Amino acid sequence: MAINKAVLPDTDRNLEKLYEEFVTRARALGAEVYRVPNLAQARELVGRLIQEMGVRKVALAESPLVTALDLATAVAGAGAEVTGGNPRERAEAADLGISSFEMAIAETGTLVQDATEINRRLVSMLPPVHLALVPTNRLVGTLQEAINSLAARGQIPGYLAFVSGPSRTADIERVLTIGVHGPGKVVIIFVDGGGSAGE
């Protein structure tokens, strides 16, 4: 996506810098990172990734962004199905879980989610692949900023999840191995304009 950086206002230029830093860190941790300019293209990309990864069953955790993207339709359009049953069964049966995050931290390549709602936790942990959506304008520079911003909000959410890349272990002979308990693959899509989607 070509953006002419010379004509960007300062805040946007800062956002570009944060985005670049995030991408470098998150890729170093083994995450895949994409960015799309609007909701329509986000929907399209989700459909394409589902096809490319050969995903058959998808578990969705509702959120304003997920709703705004009408992902159920996108999943069906890509030839996959949204799983059924109780929340555990839905997540456990899926090849892919999709949820949205509220914040991204550039210096560590971290996504932050209010995961109080149980579906968000289940779809981001049980399936082997997780697709995380995050509005681009929710990027902050540092962990310190993220903590301060959470502290300033007043009541701390019941379950806050900070996620940086795929699940990993080095417990046997210090050899790094991906995907031990949580997803072995994490795909992140930054959605420009996603922050105004009722979040």
Place this chain on the structure above:
Amino acid sequence: MSKTALRQATREALANASVCSALGRFADNYVIAREQAYRHKDFEGLRREVARIKREAAERMEELADQFTREATRRGATVFRAATAQDAREYIARLARSRGIKTIVKSKSMASEEIHLNEYLKEQGLDAVETDLGEWIIQLSSQRPSHMVMPAIHLSRNEVAEIFSKEIGEPVEPDISSMVKLARRELRKKFLSAWMGISGGNIAVAETGTIVMVTNEGNGRLTTTLPPVHVIIVGLEKLVPRFTDVAPILEVLPRSATAQHITTYVTMITGAVPAVDPDGNYHEKKELHIILLDNGRTRMAGDPVFKEALQCVRCAACLNVCPIYQLVGGVFGDVYTGGIGTVLTAFFTDPQKAQQVQNLCLGCERCRDYCSGNIDLPGLIGELRRRTVEKEGMSYVQRVIFEKVLVNRGVFHRLLKAASRLQKPFTREGKIRHLPLFLAGLTEGRSLPAIAEIPFRERVDRLPRPGRVTDRVAFFSGCLVDFVYPGIGESVAKVLASLGFEMLCPEGQTCCGYPARQVGLTDSFAELARQNIAAFENINAGYVLTACPTCAEALKFLYPQLLADDPVWSKRARALAEKVTDFSSFVFAHREKLVPFMIPLKQKVTYHDSCHLKRRLRVTGEPRQLLIDAGAELVEMTPADLCCGFGGSYSIKFPELSRSVLDRKLQAVLGSGAEVVALDCPGCQMQISGGLDHERRPMRVMHTAEILASCLAGTAQAQDGKNN
């Protein structure tokens, strides 16, 4: 645990190749990776901040526990204050029974290890499965974790494959990736059927009632998400006052623990949240129980010295950089291991064992530089040792040596002269290669230098003097220079003479007392301190120089500390301390006067950083520059600052360990390709040259003073070991 049992355990650990190699491999990479993780971060600033937060929390422990309880309760949690391990264990078993729960999953919790929860639950007929990969392996093989962060680091992939084979009843290939998949498959079943999850916590925020957990595998998130009942066990030392206090701790913890910028998952739980149980029923609020564990922590908070240990964030950096831990792993400690583990053992799990285990500390002080909580760990272990001796006493022979011989200069020196004569049958070319009977361990893997026939103190009248005296410097020789390496003292005098300094050697000086401190005999140490302070008090010199960093540490840092409460001696101790400097720093300050006189050495020299010079006196660049000035081609060994394993009386107490640390050092030394090893400490010189001599390596080991002296006109090159 007895002394003999401890020795036996260290021998077995040394013989276990997978302990040594896994830990050693990790330790080598750790320092470099950690350095990278801290790039663009101010570690010193961060750890001061962490220390400030944790110190405040320790002082307000009771108040913060109350505040935490109120806030967490308000958010729907049940908080239980457990005074003892037994209280905590019983609470959990009772809870499980009252809910009819049989299946439990656990994510990693050192507090649960501390209270030996698994064994207890098993006795109670409850099936609690560890889900952290390392912990699961440990549980399946009925062992205990050897490292706070990497519990199964002592096991090889083959050993893990065997353990897994037994568990699933079919052969398992020792392939790490497929074994991880096996663990995922097996443990997923456990997660989905468990009715209770037990986890630990890394931080407990009083202001909000929040528990923060850091994990990488995701088992922590599953443990805290799937079962409808969640129990968190968290020690009172994990409390912090404010939510914003979380940030600096999260900055240091993963960087220091595993050299990560952040762990894959950081989970913050505030009160009870929704859950779906194994039957598929939705619960608006799950049951959340938080056990605030005391078990010795308020006692620690009330201790004027050991309250500092509550600043620990359990990053285990002190284990990762410890040369002894790298060799013996979990033997160094109990539930908690390594340096901090020794202190925690004394307060939380097994005070008797701690009294033995503290002996394993080599005193290299490396851990202090890496501590995320800015704890003076060597100081705490020293205090543990002092209290152990105070309480348990010391063997008669040891006591006589320190209290009767060492503090009496005349007796001490006569004894050494006698030893110099007695050693003759064992001495060849100034080295002792074998000693009989119980002394044999001393020469195991290393030769010892012979005690000099004429000690330095009897050579002072013949020392080189400057042509024209511009100033005077007093010299503190210390035992090793005095009785083993008098040549170092002569070299110092020669270098000083060329700079125009006359060297004064006050007659009343004696042992610096460090060995007495090392064995916990504070009174003997103080007596020697007073003798030395008095000896140097009326000397007309602006500087007191020493060629031994351990002596320098004693004179400069430990005497003022030791005598701080003495109205008369504290001032005198400080006056001496201000004048004390090490040889290389002093000469470095005058190097422009020295350079013109030097005949270039033109040899490859590698420099060994002595622990006390680097970590107490903060001197690393000065001797290196002097060597370059002397025309040496400086080649660095890696790591240059790894301890040589001498540690004073340590090499007598644990000869095998001392030798194994030395082996690692020799690898570094020989790998450098240098012809000469330069150093600034006669103790390290004795150890390293002894090791090289034993290996029949022709490399020379020289004090920086000897090298500089050899480059000054009118001298042939000084030869190592030809000091007599």
